[in-house]
Amino acid sequence: MSALVRKIVVPLQRVIAAVSFRRARRRSTVAPISWVIGPEETATMVRSMAQSLPGSYTAVLKPHPFYAGGYDYEPSPVPGGWAGSAIRDAWIFGKLAARARGFIYVGPGGFLRAQSDLRVFEFSFLKERGVKLVCYFTGSDIRSIPIMRAHERDTGLPNIATYLPEIKPIFGTEAYDRVRRGIAEAADRYADVIFTAAVDQCGYLTRDTEPFRYFYPQERIAADLTKFNLPGPRVVLHAPSSPIIKGTQLVRAAVAALRAEGLAFEYVELSGVPHTEVTEALERSHIVLNQFYAHMPGMFGVEAMAAGAVMMSSADEHVETDLPVGSNDAWVVTRHYEVTEKLRELLQMRPEQLLAQAEAGQRWVRQHATAEVSGKVLRSLLDAL
Template sequence: MQRALVGLFDLWFRARGTRAPRISWVIAPNEVAGTAAALARALPNAFTFMRTRHPFYDFQYDYIPPANQSPSSRARRKWISEPMLFARLANSASGFIYLSHIPLLSFQQDERRFEFNFLRRRGVKIVFFFTGSDVRSMELMHQHELETGLPNIATYLGQVAPKFREPAFERKQRAIGMVADEFADEIFTMRVDQRAYIDRETQPYPYLLPDDEISEDLERFEAVERPVILHAPSSPIIKGTQLVRAAVEALRREGFDFEYVELNRVPYEEVKSLLARSHIVLNQFYAHVPGVFGVEAMAAGCVVLMSADEQIEPDLPRGSNRAWVVTKHWEVYHQLKSLLEEPERLRPQAEAGLAWINEHARASVAGPKLQSVLDRLIEP
């Protein structure tokens, strides 16, 4: 039914001979850690088409469902508004950027093949941004653990969410990778941290922090009498919260004086306000990349402890390990204790993190690099 409606709306737009104002990139269909908003800021004349509302982000988008909808308005959106908008955008945009693995149309069960074929027939470019377990294979990540001896996100993900252990999930990940290989004009991901069934070359996932969200104010490090330590996991077990709590308790028992704040599932603005006064951020200890929160913490001028490691993840820029304190899962206590014993190390480390942000993650620097990659796809 949805497919038929898309086809009818497409014929209607073509018969009328009218086109919407030219759009560079459609960014869809859901927000992932602020990435949709960041892409929209970085790409002139982009259009954000969000199918769902995010519980913790309140960015402005070009299309997003209302907060409260009646059953009739929900039905109207799924059967009229969204198919019509998809058809219109397919006839006016240079390309579609898909965040994650979710289809833009609600009722497609073909790994988005209908959408991609529809776009391809109209000469629309297709770009994938994969952000984690939307593409990550549990089997390939377990294989990586055997190769390196390092636990990773997949080690515990199946324990906290049994669906990740099911054969059906792995079959789906294979299908997602195969479809990406078949249809994508470009793929952005992290090759090791998000090992997937993708055979072609990919681009490193870019971080695009707004320039005005990067703080150069490190005054709080002038006289650190009682350090503020922040841990804000999106998913506690796979981020290593159990390791953090054990380290914090052990250090308190040894007499170290600090303020420990743990946040979980709170609005984005609350996290930002805590970052502004934190000295140390304990990020995540089973991942090989910083993640959006790790980058935001460095941009706020915090010293960040995390397991991200350029020696393991080749998509990280060279020299990245100087920007944060590389901390494997067994090192949380020792690395944190070392910083508390030597507070004079805090400011230089925070400065190193900011230098990395300015070189690799500042929107005014990273945005043009991203745009140049995308422009090459749509050049005549």
């Protein structure tokens, strides 16, 4: 994209958004929307949150490789390439802004992707027109690498920021961190409510925030846990979305060491596969090795516990203060240097012991991470705006 094209398209988007907004507001037949949720999908957050908000509308502009389809609005190709898409996005944004009580932005992206102001125009456009604004941060969209590295020095606990720049050097640059600061400043200035994980996603936000919540469908919590009483080896699953920062190297070392000790178990590793394949593997898994550089269980951790698997994770309520009290009972808290030890203990447990731990995980999901429970909290906060 040339500088000339951007120079033309950016102001054009702003004009089109305003025209679209005025036109939609004049049309009394247009049905209202409670909340527009988008524009990027992250681990089913958009889809799951919408189930908790009656009258909401999902608009995802960038297809997700593992969670494609099923949204109220997904763009189709238009003539004109990038410029044509930018014009279409502006028209849709203005139209939705005219119909909605508010927007919930999941992640760092904006609806007006031609803009390079870290959503400042977009946010101000909504606020000037009386539209409520919620920012829902999901991880590295708000996380500052320097701040998280300082956290590691203070606590001795490696975290995602420890290895993220090793995967992509851009994450360790000043330019990348300036963008995190700008995203935080825009949210601080305009958002009515901000959701994040205060420690695991620490960055430059200065305002009080609401704890990150998961929206897992309660009807998908496994009812049958007879797998713990079936004959055969224990099934151990590791399904990292990003192997290095999830600790796959630690997992593989633990698996090799325990097999050398003579412990019999089936190890399944999945990465870069459709979500349905991971779900099928979860159904028969007894133990799930989640992630070992994070302070939150993550959406996959919630799915694992809901499926009735014993979950190993570095998530710790004593580190991540936004986690509910008692969370550490729901999973096996495992530091990066404890993977082999903790996995050995689980593999040597009796079936009834593993079952009790799996049931504790399911209770945590029911109490803190379902669409029904989190939806009630979210609706209360939004209704108060």
